[in-house]
Amino acid sequence: MFLAIRELAHAKIRYALIGFIIVLIASLIFIISGLAKGLSADNASAIQNLQVDYVLMDTDAELEMTKSIISREDLDKVSQIDGVAQANSLSVRMMNASINDTDQNEDVALFVTESDSMLLPPVREGKPIAQENEVIADRTLQREGIEVGDTLTFGEQRELTVVGFAEDSQRYSHTSVVFVDGGESEHINAITIRVDESRVDEIRNAVGNSFDMVTREEALKGIPSYSQEQASLNMMIVLLFVITAFVLAAFFYVITLQKRDQFGVLKALGAKTTYLVQNLVGQVVLISILCIGIAVGLTLGIAAILPEEMPFLLTADGMIQTSILILIVSVIGAFLSLIQIVKIDPIEAIEGAGK
Incomplete structure (x- = not known):
């Protein structure tokens, strides 16, 4: 983690740019999730709230x-x-x-x-x-x-x-x-x-x-347009998660390729592959947690200024679950970079750095 923090501090602009993109995508996920829940409640809360089995x-x-x-x-x-x-x-x-x-x-x-x-x-x-x-x-x-x-x-x-x-x-x-x-x-x-x-x-x-x-949940399917409405919004949310994974995968893959020689030298000096992997995962987790926190604050601010009649609903449980999913997707997105670190040959990397 020491190496991860030092690198983040050294390349502030580079990581700030990727952080900015994650904030925007995470905020969009939160907003669309809130809209999906809001529309769901606006369409079916009378059935959802029935105290029946x-x-x-x-x-x-x-x-x-x-x-x-x-x-x-x-x-x-x-x-x-x-x-x-x-x-x-x-x-x-x-x-x-x-x-x-x-x-x-x-x-x-x-x-x-x-x-x-x-x-x-x-x-x-x-x-x-x-x-x-x-x-x-x-x-x-x-x-x-x-x-x-x-x-x-x-x-x-x-x-x-x-x-x-x-x-x-x-x-x-x-x-x-x-x-x-x-x-x-x-x-x-x-x-x-x-x-x-x-x-x-x-x-x-x-x-x-x-x-x-x-059940009440099954009864919701009979409400006109309910299933189609929710399916469309959920598809958008899924696509945003996929986009998040691809953006992070591309960014950290390029960064890893640029630092290939450095990783090779570190391996030659005795650094274990697990240490380098932990370094990359630590970077992803730190950036993701920080960006998710900013996105949560931004989303709550937007929700506060939305008109009352707009069907928009945010719940603490929903935001926590979405945050965890974004974090998991972020780590998955960096998986290609982990493979590159494992495959790095110290001798080849040092020879490549000397040319």
């Missing part, structure tokens, strides 16, 4: 919840299956609501369930639902000026009152979700259940081929 949908719907049709009788049968601790209905309606009978309109996703349902989110402002004409709304509607006590009118018949705002983000298909008590509606879109995990196989057999029994 499994979701049952009509097999013909192919996991698209709004196309699934299940009867109230099916819900009653499922709730009686041994191992099912709780079962609640869920119906999704994409609607347009008039606010306080004014010209202001908002597109919302109505999540219809029972008043005592486990699907209802915790309330951070206001109160829980107590009547059928009351709703809990996604907090993003507050940015549109909607307050507790405001009314949402759907068509000419149904008027609902906002009594609270959900604690966590509740979005579905890039639309704010409004939770409402649907009473005993005849047809529903899905059945959500909590189960005894030791009896999952028995429950699947009891459900039979009438329903698709899927």
Whole structure:
């Protein structure tokens, strides 16, 4: 490590340039990752936050919840299956609501369930639902000026009152979700259940081929454009990791070739190959850690100035995982240089330096 630090101090400009490139690429990875998570939450947080174990949908719907049709009788049968601790209905309606009978309109996703349902989110402002004409709304509607006590009118018949705002983000298909008590509606879109995990196989057999029994993560695939949206962004992230590996591989490969004679002399003087390899790996790790730290700070600064309505989400766990991946990719990128160090012949290198 001593040799690595001395070399970094000696060739400041050379390593500063590669560090600058790593900072830019790492920042881009963090930003696109934040955008991917933000879009994921904006598209599906209402499903991601459901406090359930499994979701049952009509097999013909192919996991698209709004196309699934299940009867109230099916819900009653499922709730009686041994191992099912709780079962609640869920119906999704994409609607347009008039606010306080004014010209202001908002597109919302109505999540219809029972008043005592486990699907209802915790309330951070206001109160829980107590009547059928009351709703809990996604907090993003507050940015549109909607307050507790405001009314949402759907068509000419149904008027609902906002009594609270959900604690966590509740979005579905890039639309704010409004939770409402649907009473005993005849047809529903899905059945959500909590189960005894030791009896999952028995429950699947009891459900039979009438329903698709899927986890919350699997249910996300049925949301329109969700999989395609995430696949595109994840592909960009993967390509950035590949670019990082190639950039570092090319840089350190060229540097190693330029220092081939020096490495040969060091080997002739008794330096072990493992010492020289540790020197190179140490350089890569030091540069990567420093650059990742700068990129994290830069990304947090950019996130702070982004408009609130932009779907951008950064989490500590996500940034740590991404940082570790960047560090691993950086070391992998220097692998070609390690091979060159191992292959260096001290005699050939000294003879080459003397010409």
